[in-house]
Amino acid sequence: MYKLDEQVGYILRLASQRHATVFNKHSDLGLTPTQFSALVRVAEMGSCSQNLLGRRTAMDVATIKGVVTRLKAKGFVELGTDPGDKRRTVVSLTDKGHEVIAQLHSFGQAVTDETLAPLNTAERKVFLEMLTRLT
Amino acid sequence: MYKLDEQVGYILRLASQRHATVFNKHSDLGLTPTQFSALVRVAEMGSCSQNLLGRRTAMDVATIKGVVTRLKAKGFVELGTDPGDKRRTVVSLTDKGHEVIAQLHSFGQAVTDETLAPLNTAERKVFLEMLTRLT
DNA sequence: GGAGATTTATTTGTGTACAAACAAACGACC
DNA sequence: GGTCGTTTGTTTGTACACAAATAAATCTCC
Numbered sequence: 001m002y003k004l005d006e007q008v009g010y011i012l013r014l015a016s017q018r019h020a021t022v023f024n025k026h027s028d029l030g031l032t033p034t035q036f037s038a039l040v041r042v043a044e045m046g047s048c049s050q051n052l053l054g055r056r057t058a059m060d061v062a063t064i065k066g067v068v069t070r071l072k073a074k075g076f077v078e079l080g081t082d083p084g085d086k087r088r089t090v091v092s093l094t095d096k097g098h099e100v101i102a103q104l105h106s107f108g109q110a111v112t113d114e115t116l117a118p119l120n121t122a123e124r125k126v127f128l129e130m131l132t133r134l135t
Numbered sequence: 136m137y138k139l140d141e142q143v144g145y146i147l148r149l150a151s152q153r154h155a156t157v158f159n160k161h162s163d164l165g166l167t168p169t170q171f172s173a174l175v176r177v178a179e180m181g182s183c184s185q186n187l188l189g190r191r192t193a194m195d196v197a198t199i200k201g202v203v204t205r206l207k208a209k210g211f212v213e214l215g216t217d218p219g220d221k222r223r224t225v226v227s228l229t230d231k232g233h234e235v236i237a238q239l240h241s242f243g244q245a246v247t248d249e250t251l252a253p254l255n256t257a258e259r260k261v262f263l264e265m266l267t268r269l270t
Numbered sequence: 271g272g273a274g275a276t277t278t279a280t281t282t283g284t285g286t287a288c289a290a291a292c293a294a295a296c297g298a299c300c
Numbered sequence: 301g302g303t304c305g306t307t308t309g310t311t312t313g314t315a316c317a318c319a320a321a322t323a324a325a326t327c328t329c330c
Contacts, residue, residue: 009247013172015269017287019143032315051279186307198288220307276325277326
């Protein structure tokens with residue numbers, strides 16, 4: 001018998017909502033989970049095109065446009081044009097962006113730890129490995 | 136060293152996106168995952184208030200209002216007022232809604248099976264049990 | 271150097287997701 | 301029956317999430 005509560009898609013939504021709650025509880029830089037991901041990824045990459053950033057953070061071109069716009073408005077990134085290709089918008093961190101990266105890493109680790117709190121260390125490893133196979 | 140690709144929140148987003156892709160690939164009634172959940176839940180409950188439906192599908196009051204509006208526009212549900220409490224909007228299935236429920240159950244099962252395809256039967260059980268503990 | 275395919279980005283539209291403000295209705299208490 | 305707290309629902313606003321249409325720019329081929 002079909003039960004909504006046992007469907008992986010439905011449970012994924014509930015788990016994501018709880019993760020969002022944990023994220024918002026800890027958040028103090030006014031960033032959303034999506035903005036956080038984009039910012040952390042720009043820091044990893046040093047600077048990159050908007051399109052590549054979207055692809056490296058699993059965001060649609062329209063979505064990353066909005067996220068980058070808001071990160072710029074918040075002063076964490078600055079935009080430029082690629083001298084070698086006028087189509088490209090180059091995204092890089094501002095000084096302010098650089099300053100908060102270490103704090104974002106700590107914050108992100110705390111969110112992950114609290115989200116995974118119901119699982120022990122061995123379970124976390126198994127769970128993340130399986131979840132990753134579903135992506 | 137902090138890695139975005141290893142954070143549970145980020146991986147949950149990727150898994151949800153893949154699930155959405157699987158859902159859209161199979162979908163032929165023009166329903167979104169959220170509308171599907173709401174419709175299947177109304178069928179389970181026989182009829183219920185909009186507020187209860189929202190709570191039983193983990194949707195905010197503003198969100199369930201929109202979802203119910205669209206399900207009504209698509210002809211799957213009808214709305215009424217609770218004679219015992221004028222505040223309440225009662226949501227129930229139309230004939231059309233009743234007609235598609237068996238099909239929705241099959242479709243939902245297919246989506247779940249395909250989403251979980253990278254895991255074997257034993258792994259699925261373990262995974263769903265752990266995922267449920269994170270909700 | 272012109273044509274055509276592809277890439278990058280913007281814009282518009284639809285559908286969530288949720289916070290917050292607001293209003294009608296209900297029930298408990300006096 | 302009036303007050304107050306709570307419940308249910310609507311509306312507005314912000315932030316995604318993504319499809320589709322559009323345009324500028326690039327690259328390849330002729």
